[in-house]
Amino acid sequence: MLKVENLQVIYDNKTLALEDVSLTVGEGEFVGIIGSSGSGKSTLLKCINLLVRPTKGKIYLDHWDLMSLSSKGLREIRREIGFIFQDYNLIDRSTVIDNVLIGRLSYKTPFQSLFRIFSQDDYERAQKALSYVALEEKMYERADQLSGGQKQRVAIAKTLCQRPKVMLADEPVASLDRATAHLIMEYFRRANMKKNITILINLHDVELAKKYCSRIIGLKKGKMVFDGKVGDLTDDVLKRIYA
Amino acid sequence: MLLIFIGYRVEFSLGRMLAGLPGMADLFRRMAHPNFSYMGEVFEKIAETVEIAILSSLTGVMLAIPVALLTSENISPNLYLSKILNAVFAFFRTIPSLIWAAILVSIFSIGKFPGMIALSIIAFLMSLKLFREYIESINENQLNSTRSVGASSLEVLRYCVLPNMMGMAVSVFFIVFETNIRSATVLGLVGAGGIGQIMWRDLNHLRYDNLATIILMLFATILLIDALSFMVRKFLQEYSPKIRSLEHYRKRKILKSMLLPLIFAGLVVGIINSLNITLERMAVGFRQGSQIVFRMLQVDFSYYPRLFEGIFESLMIAVFATVVGGFFAIIFSFFAAYNLAPGKLVSVGMKGLINVMRTFPPIIMAIIFFRGVGPGPLAGALALSIYTTGVLTKMYSEVLENMPENVRDSVLVTGATRLEAYRHGIFPQTFANFVSLLLYRMESNIRNSAILGIIGAGGIGTALTMNINWRNWERVGLLLLGVSIMIILIDRLSNYLRHKVK
Numbered sequence A: 001m002l003k004v005e006n007l008q009v010i011y012d013n014k015t016l017a018l019e020d021v022s023l024t025v026g027e028g029e030f031v032g033i034i035g036s037s038g039s040g041k042s043t044l045l046k047c048i049n050l051l052v053r054p055t056k057g058k059i060y061l062d063h064w065d066l067m068s069l070s071s072k073g074l075r076e077i078r079r080e081i082g083f084i085f086q087d088y089n090l091i092d093r094s095t096v097i098d099n100v101l102i103g104r105l106s107y108k109t110p111f112q113s114l115f116r117i118f119s120q121d122d123y124e125r126a127q128k129a130l131s132y133v134a135l136e137e138k139m140y141e142r143a144d145q146l147s148g149g150q151k152q153r154v155a156i157a158k159t160l161c162q163r164p165k166v167m168l169a170d171e172p173v174a175s176l177d178r179a180t181a182h183l184i185m186e187y188f189r190r191a192n193m194k195k196n197i198t199i200l201i202n203l204h205d206v207e208l209a210k211k212y213c214s215r216i217i218g219l220k221k222g223k224m225v226f227d228g229k230v231g232d233l234t235d236d237v238l239k240r241i242y243a
Numbered sequence B: 001m002l003l004i005f006i007g008y009r010v011e012f013s014l015g016r017m018l019a020g021l022p023g024m025a026d027l028f029r030r031m032a033h034p035n036f037s038y039m040g041e042v043f044e045k046i047a048e049t050v051e052i053a054i055l056s057s058l059t060g061v062m063l064a065i066p067v068a069l070l071t072s073e074n075i076s077p078n079l080y081l082s083k084i085l086n087a088v089f090a091f092f093r094t095i096p097s098l099i100w101a102a103i104l105v106s107i108f109s110i111g112k113f114p115g116m117i118a119l120s121i122i123a124f125l126m127s128l129k130l131f132r133e134y135i136e137s138i139n140e141n142q143l144n145s146t147r148s149v150g151a152s153s154l155e156v157l158r159y160c161v162l163p164n165m166m167g168m169a170v171s172v173f174f175i176v177f178e179t180n181i182r183s184a185t186v187l188g189l190v191g192a193g194g195i196g197q198i199m200w201r202d203l204n205h206l207r208y209d210n211l212a213t214i215i216l217m218l219f220a221t222i223l224l225i226d227a228l229s230f231m232v233r234k235f236l237q238e239y240s241p242k243i244r245s246l247e248h249y250r251k252r253k254i255l256k257s258m259l260l261p262l263i264f265a266g267l268v269v270g271i272i273n274s275l276n277i278t279l280e281r282m283a284v285g286f287r288q289g290s291q292i293v294f295r296m297l298q299v300d301f302s303y304y305p306r307l308f309e310g311i312f313e314s315l316m317i318a319v320f321a322t323v324v325g326g327f328f329a330i331i332f333s334f335f336a337a338y339n340l341a342p343g344k345l346v347s348v349g350m351k352g353l354i355n356v357m358r359t360f361p362p363i364i365m366a367i368i369f370f371r372g373v374g375p376g377p378l379a380g381a382l383a384l385s386i387y388t389t390g391v392l393t394k395m396y397s398e399v400l401e402n403m404p405e406n407v408r409d410s411v412l413v414t415g416a417t418r419l420e421a422y423r424h425g426i427f428p429q430t431f432a433n434f435v436s437l438l439l440y441r442m443e444s445n446i447r448n449s450a451i452l453g454i455i456g457a458g459g460i461g462t463a464l465t466m467n468i469n470w471r472n473w474e475r476v477g478l479l480l481l482g483v484s485i486m487i488i489l490i491d492r493l494s495n496y497l498r499h500k501v502k
């Protein structure tokens, strides 16, 4: 369903961040992307929803060619692709539920969104998404009063509200402690199993990747050096990726 | 050495100060009998002053929000446009409010309207700077995270940037308002409405009893407003409504998003009405304004000797006030900080004193000094010194109060007295903070000293008002340019030094 062909990204005409990366991801896969710092993991994810525009290559989601979409088409396709950041990026002064409602924006007409008209249905979906991550009782609290793990759960709820086909997560647990990291990873697993959402996740912790992902992609200096099942991720391969 | 030189430049003379003492004492004696029957008229004028300050702050903040969205470089629709606009605004920001008022009075004639506009400009520029700094501090990922749900750039503004800005707008309003209420009291000196008008009149008619009434009431008003603004801010910070159900929350939100634009529109209509702007007056004003701007642009460079003379004097006044203020602030802070002062009562008393010192705009203080030392740079320098002492003591004593307990105790356990601990341990430790505060004061003093001349207290302001009154716009153009360059240079220098001490 997701297909990336010969992707190349050069920042500011000098930094080569990705070179000739191609991959195909089927529906319902749980893909972990690993690689050392600066290897291009974030860049790859950001390309998939065009937060970064590749200098070369093609990206397809189902039958859409993302690079050829108008800005309106792009906004519509971004609705199908949820994105989760390491640093949560909630709106601090807004309440938790208002943050989650942002996930419903792409279903609104410009008039509705300008005047902030969300229907009862939107609210109920937001509430349901929050109960999915077990944060219903924090609904009316300000986002800046939550802990890191709670913030990330709100971000997941917001993304679920989009009803995406794919979720991209850029090191979502890198600033959390181990127990919380596992809790968050469990939410991804459940979204993957129960809602059949395809997941691409950047992880710097290989153990986590081995535990939760079914397929691993290894990047090194912008090139793809490994693509295979978790079982094939031997120590030799790891040495090659991180050396 | 330096101090002696500067003292000489501002015509400092202990003799004159001592000789002036009986005059000042006499002034205070006469002021000790305020004319209470005068209170009615004063009250009316104070109300007008407060009105000007509130309306102009509101106008400025409301205008600044959309402009900040346009000019912040990380979200601006056009980078070049925002760079140009920001440079223009930076230039405007160096022009003190009283100068704006003086120029606007010659465009719109005497009354509160030019004062309103002048303070609105100041409020706009101040809040624009605060908003812009905030928006530019939003990191790219925060914007990206809203973009990645499929939001358009308008929706990113509405849902990602605006919510935080609205919360901020309240505190920005109060910061601007507290500045404007002080500026509004002196607008009358150039004929731009408010209490300053009758203050100036009473001063010229030597009605010190009336003056005492005004100053007392003004003091009370400013204290009241500071207290009120503190309370409102605290209330808003802690306010959190009880939500019963999702439905209830949704209705509240809808109500809020309908109400806010309505309040906004109501305010705009209210402000416009209160000014009774007529199209005619605007048209005349606009015609005159554009003529004046056109003439200012034809800068008269041959006037430079007076410019340098004035700027030099202003600079000297500012440096004098900063040095003197800094010296006294070091001493006073020890007594004002409750964790260092020899007694609770001393600290409270000291805090009261510095509050009096910093409540009055220096330009009013200078008027009082006229009585003692006569008009001229000395009056201005002394007035500004008092103000600087007040503000700096307040800020630095707060630094001392926020210092961790163990810093103080680690010196005290060596057996040192509190004063020794301050002198040898605490002051050196917080020296960088002190210098940084001092430099901020220098920046503010240079702006203040530029307007002291309006009432004849020395510096570039004298030349500025004279030429504004005589409608020598080409010369005004040169003076403004000079003031602006001086202020920008000082700001740069102080910024550089601040980074150095850190």
Ligand SMILES: Nc1ncnc2c1ncn2[C@@H]1O[C@H](COP(=O)(O)OP(=O)(O)OP(=O)(O)O)[C@@H](O)[C@H]1O
Pocket: A011, A012, A015, A016, A017, A035, A036, A037, A038, A039, A040, A041, A042, A043, A044, A204
């Ligand atoms: N916005 C940008 N502008 C310029 N260069 C960039 C930008 N973002 C990333 N780079 C460069 O591109 C390369 C790949 O960066 P990327 O962030 O994709 O790596 P990463 O694998 O996510 O690293 P990390 O594990 O540290 O997050 C790096 O050399 C980085 O310096």
Ligand SMILES: [Mg+2]
Pocket: A041, A042, A043, A170, A171
């Ligand atoms: Mg990264």
